[in-house]
Amino acid sequence: MINVRVIASALRVLAGGELARYHSSRVSEVERFELEMQNLLGVGHVLGVNSGTSALICALVGCGIGPGDEVLVPAYTWVATAAAPLAVGAVPVLTEINETLTIDPEDIRQKISPHTKAIIVVHMLNLVCDMDAILAIAKEHNLIVIEDACQAVGVSYRGRRCGTMGDAGAFSFNVLKNIQAGEGGAVLTNSQRAYTRALMYHDVGSYIRAGRADPSEPVFIGQNYRMTNLAAAILRAQIPGLDKKLKRRRDRRRYWLDRLSGSFGNRIKVSPHNDPDSAVGITVYFDDPEEARVFGSQRGIARLIDTDRHIYTNWLSIRSGVTMHPKLDPYAWAPRNDVRIREDSCPQTLQILERTCEIKLFPEIPTLVYRQFVGKTRR
Ligand SMILES: Cc1ncc(COP(=O)(O)O)c(C=O)c1O
Numbered sequence: 001m002i003n004v005r006v007i008a009s010a011l012r013v014l015a016g017g018e019l020a021r022y023h024s025s026r027v028s029e030v031e032r033f034e035l036e037m038q039n040l041l042g043v044g045h046v047l048g049v050n051s052g053t054s055a056l057i058c059a060l061v062g063c064g065i066g067p068g069d070e071v072l073v074p075a076y077t078w079v080a081t082a083a084a085p086l087a088v089g090a091v092p093v094l095t096e097i098n099e100t101l102t103i104d105p106e107d108i109r110q111k112i113s114p115h116t117k118a119i120i121v122v123h124m125l126n127l128v129c130d131m132d133a134i135l136a137i138a139k140e141h142n143l144i145v146i147e148d149a150c151q152a153v154g155v156s157y158r159g160r161r162c163g164t165m166g167d168a169g170a171f172s173f174n175v176l177k178n179i180q181a182g183e184g185g186a187v188l189t190n191s192q193r194a195y196t197r198a199l200m201y202h203d204v205g206s207y208i209r210a211g212r213a214d215p216s217e218p219v220f221i222g223q224n225y226r227m228t229n230l231a232a233a234i235l236r237a238q239i240p241g242l243d244k245k246l247k248r249r250r251d252r253r254r255y256w257l258d259r260l261s262g263s264f265g266n267r268i269k270v271s272p273h274n275d276p277d278s279a280v281g282i283t284v285y286f287d288d289p290e291e292a293r294v295f296g297s298q299r300g301i302a303r304l305i306d307t308d309r310h311i312y313t314n315w316l317s318i319r320s321g322v323t324m325h326p327k328l329d330p331y332a333w334a335p336r337n338d339v340r341i342r343e344d345s346c347p348q349t350l351q352i353l354e355r356t357c358e359i360k361l362f363p364e365i366p367t368l369v370y371r372q373f374v375g376k377t378r379r
Pocket of ligand 1: 183
């Protein structure tokens with residue numbers, strides 16, 4: 001939310017004139033942001049980058065994922081989650097979600113092949129994945145877990161923050177996220193090696209930045225995904241209010257649970273949640289997709305199947321199989337040729353999404369105004 005505190009923080013950095021992270025020998029605004037996030041989340045390393053997409057790519061590079069690897073991704077997520085493995089030469093393998101709207105651990109077991117290297121689990125809509133089950137499967141099969149927490153910045157699962165439980169995590173700070181700077185992102189990890197590799201990759205791979213990276217890691221070429229000091233200042237000003245904002249979401253979920261158990265009758269059901277005690281998002285489902293469509297057409301509600309490129313069937317760029325150059329086609333060097341995304345790859349996911357609606361909780365809006373806004377919602 002852009003409030004006075006955010007404006008003051010941005011002005012302070014503008015007035016100081018140091019807009020780039022690596023421009024002076026002083027501790028940069030980006031570094032201050034990273035340290036504050038580390039403390040808030042209880043994670044070893046945070047790297048500020050310029051988007052959630054680049055955070056996912058850096059996390060994959062950090063963990064050593066590349067050509068020939070298969071990466072399990074849920075069939076319901078923003079298209080960037082599936083695009084990231086392709087950007088590092090690996091291929092995404094679609095995995096079903098279950099009624100919690102997050103990746104289905106049972107289908108993870110079905111989709112693991114001898115080529116599977118990693119799973120990207122996605123905490124969609126501020127709803128958390130079944131991390132205990134996922135981490136147990138990953139341990140059993142020696143797989144890397146990357147948490148796409150772009151839509152769950154600050155959210156907790158059984159006392160641990162999203163993005164800090166796997167080998168690496170990714171945050172987005174785009175305009176729709178829990179804290180935002182228009183665009184922005186962060187990589188989180190407890191691994192010094194993953195951090196060093198992500199740090200190099202986000203900075204054209206041309207330097208070992210003194211004091212932060214492991215100097216024994218060989219240098220390699222990367223991209224420029226650096227965060228600006230201005231973005232960091234805008235974000236820093238929002239960190240103190242993040243938990244309060246999440247509490248407001250939690251309170252509004254409770255408000256809806258009360259409402260739904262009363263006047264709404266029993267044709268509308270609340271989706272199961274992988275950690276109900278800390279839940280800060282809410283979705284509901286119907287037996288009949290048409291009822292979900294009607295409910296989802298109201299203000300502040302959205303039927304999930306109608307949310308565009310969050311559904312794998314709408315990932316036209318990936319499904320077309322066209323890459324920016326024919327010789328840079330990860331599917332061409334994938335070990336199996338039957339992993340391409342098809343219309344019918346994940347029927348369970350489509351069947352869940354057409355019956356499920358998100359109830360938006362708008363934590364930026366004061367409670368009275370919110371209740372007026374959603375007060376007229378009908379079943
Ligand atoms: C689940 C998920 N993953 C990745 C991204 C990519 O983040 P960005 O838009 O910052 O690149 C988003 C952004 O909407 C997202 O929701």
